Amino acid sequence: MMRNEALTLINKTVPPWLDQESQNSSIVISSRVRYARNLAGIPFPNRASNYELNQVYNMISESIKKDSDLKTIFPVHNPIALDRITRLQAEFLLERHLISPDFAQKCIPRKDIKNNHHLKAYGVAVSEDETVSLMINEEDHMRLQVIMSGLNFEQGFNRLNYIDNKFESLLRYAYSPRYGYLTACPSNIGTALRASILIHLPALVITKEIEKTLRAIWQINYMVRGLYGEGTETKGYLFQISNTSSLGQSEADIITNITKIAQELVNYEEQSREYLLKNMKLEIEDKIYRAYGLLTSARLLSSEEALNLLATVRLGVATQILTNVSLSTLNKIMILLKPANLQLFYNQKMTPQERDEKRASLIRQILSEQKN
Amino acid sequence: MKHCSLCQKPEVTIIITTIDKDGKVCELALCKECAEKKGVGEIKKSFLPPQVILSELQEKITNDDYQLTCPACGISYADFRKHGRLGCENCYLAFSEKLEVLIKRLHGTTSHIGKSVTPSKKLVADRFEIKKLQLSLKKAIQEEDYERAAAIRDQIRQIRQNTT
Numbered sequence A: 001m002m003r004n005e006a007l008t009l010i011n012k013t014v015p016p017w018l019d020q021e022s023q024n025s026s027i028v029i030s031s032r033v034r035y036a037r038n039l040a041g042i043p044f045p046n047r048a049s050n051y052e053l054n055q056v057y058n059m060i061s062e063s064i065k066k067d068s069d070l071k072t073i074f075p076v077h078n079p080i081a082l083d084r085i086t087r088l089q090a091e092f093l094l095e096r097h098l099i100s101p102d103f104a105q106k107c108i109p110r111k112d113i114k115n116n117h118h119l120k121a122y123g124v125a126v127s128e129d130e131t132v133s134l135m136i137n138e139e140d141h142m143r144l145q146v147i148m149s150g151l152n153f154e155q156g157f158n159r160l161n162y163i164d165n166k167f168e169s170l171l172r173y174a175y176s177p178r179y180g181y182l183t184a185c186p187s188n189i190g191t192a193l194r195a196s197i198l199i200h201l202p203a204l205v206i207t208k209e210i211e212k213t214l215r216a217i218w219q220i221n222y223m224v225r226g227l228y229g230e231g232t233e234t235k236g237y238l239f240q241i242s243n244t245s246s247l248g249q250s251e252a253d254i255i256t257n258i259t260k261i262a263q264e265l266v267n268y269e270e271q272s273r274e275y276l277l278k279n280m281k282l283e284i285e286d287k288i289y290r291a292y293g294l295l296t297s298a299r300l301l302s303s304e305e306a307l308n309l310l311a312t313v314r315l316g317v318a319t320q321i322l323t324n325v326s327l328s329t330l331n332k333i334m335i336l337l338k339p340a341n342l343q344l345f346y347n348q349k350m351t352p353q354e355r356d357e358k359r360a361s362l363i364r365q366i367l368s369e370q371k372n
Numbered sequence B: 001m002k003h004c005s006l007c008q009k010p011e012v013t014i015i016i017t018t019i020d021k022d023g024k025v026c027e028l029a030l031c032k033e034c035a036e037k038k039g040v041g042e043i044k045k046s047f048l049p050p051q052v053i054l055s056e057l058q059e060k061i062t063n064d065d066y067q068l069t070c071p072a073c074g075i076s077y078a079d080f081r082k083h084g085r086l087g088c089e090n091c092y093l094a095f096s097e098k099l100e101v102l103i104k105r106l107h108g109t110t111s112h113i114g115k116s117v118t119p120s121k122k123l124v125a126d127r128f129e130i131k132k133l134q135l136s137l138k139k140a141i142q143e144e145d146y147e148r149a150a151a152i153r154d155q156i157r158q159i160r161q162n163t164t
Helices: A050-066 A068-073 A087-095 A101-105 A117-121 A153-168 A202-206 A210-219 A251-279 A281-297 A303-318 A327-336 A339-346 A352-371 B032-037 B040-046 B050-056 B063-067 B077-083 B096-107 B119-142 B146-163
Strands: A028-037 A123-126 A132-136 A142-149 A193-200 A222-226 A238-243 B014-019 B025-030
Touching (some): A028 A153, A050 A117, A050 A123, A050 A132, A050 A153, A068 A153, A087 A339, A132 A153, A142 A153, A193 A251, A202 A251, A202 A303, A210 A222, A238 A251, A251 A281, A281 A303, A281 A352, A303 A352, A327 A339, A327 A352, A339 A352, B050 B096, B063 B077
Antiparallel strands (some): A028 A193, A123 A132, A132 A142, A193 A238, A222 A238
């Protein structure tokens, strides 16, 4: 019971931030920014003793209690130590981009350790609207993240920076004037800021312009990954793009540059959509209606298939070929179809087969509610 | 047919996409000769993603890398090369010569621009830190752990010295 209570704060249905439709949100699904921070005088998590990890945990949670703003952002039960989180809940947080795959991995019970006492030193804090999340003792002592719907780096970054300043007034960060904020991996030093977008580029994929586009992005030193990581580029027509260099440019430059890249991509995708609608209208309509037809009538849907169909339907909604579905409904389905989110939504453990059935029926239900 | 941006020859072997300081995306098309003159091979190398650069570190670890250690946390440079993670903030000093080259490859530069820890923020942080250390000092004395108490006392002394 204890374990479940810890996560009651998190919205079981859908992250509130994803419900809003904002600027360019039909193409850019979300904008994420994160800071990596370490406390001065304590080894980085990979080298810290359990005592030191606990020290870090306590210093951060004390800071949250001490500062009224931080306390409001991260209310009761924040942070939650990983020993109070089940594996399923960890996957749920991972699917919502609130923790990293490595961090979720920690919650998988280990055969060589009898109890999970050591997990008390690792923690996660999430704001009520799920825009802000903080991992304690991941690769660095602190990984602070803000996620916003659509292309919205300005608001997201301001919030991130505001929270970071609050922590900085209470904690001593590892910092050098030459290298900036010091991190466990030298690839993150400097501003220690990573900015990334999750972007939906179906028309660029269909017109086969995508490879050229992504190569150009790679050449200017930005990282491109598929939704599930490398090698899965075309799943759901979704791509993640982020800066790789964090040193030698100011935070504002990093934010401005990624915003410009996102805008360029949006323009390019829009041009490709126009081209498709002009030259291949029937084929595109067919593709979209088929995807919609499958989503509204299939009895078994794997998360991968559902995600791919959903991506095609999303193109239909954005181009106004489909008018009876809203983007926020699609966003909602996109989160709920994921294995752990689906199980926690129904509050029951399911086998993959049961999940495919429940997933299909839930999607049918949500889409039929939209029709009326 | 594209022309070389530099010598205008109607032959292009490589197109470089860059972002200038205003964030504008520019394309530079180069013929083979101009690309070689400009050392495009080198530019390309610096565009390697960090994962590739870090995984290259795992190759050819030398004896010297085992000898070079961080006095604060004890990891060797060889440990870092194997795992790609440093042990503590002092590693940046202990391995500074070698890291400088790596950081240049990873970021294209070695000096930080942007947000910094400001003295006023630091003062507040220091006071908070001292207060907490004093608490743990008290606890250490209560527990008669004098070795720990002495270490904490020195830590407090050092912070005070740095602030004044």
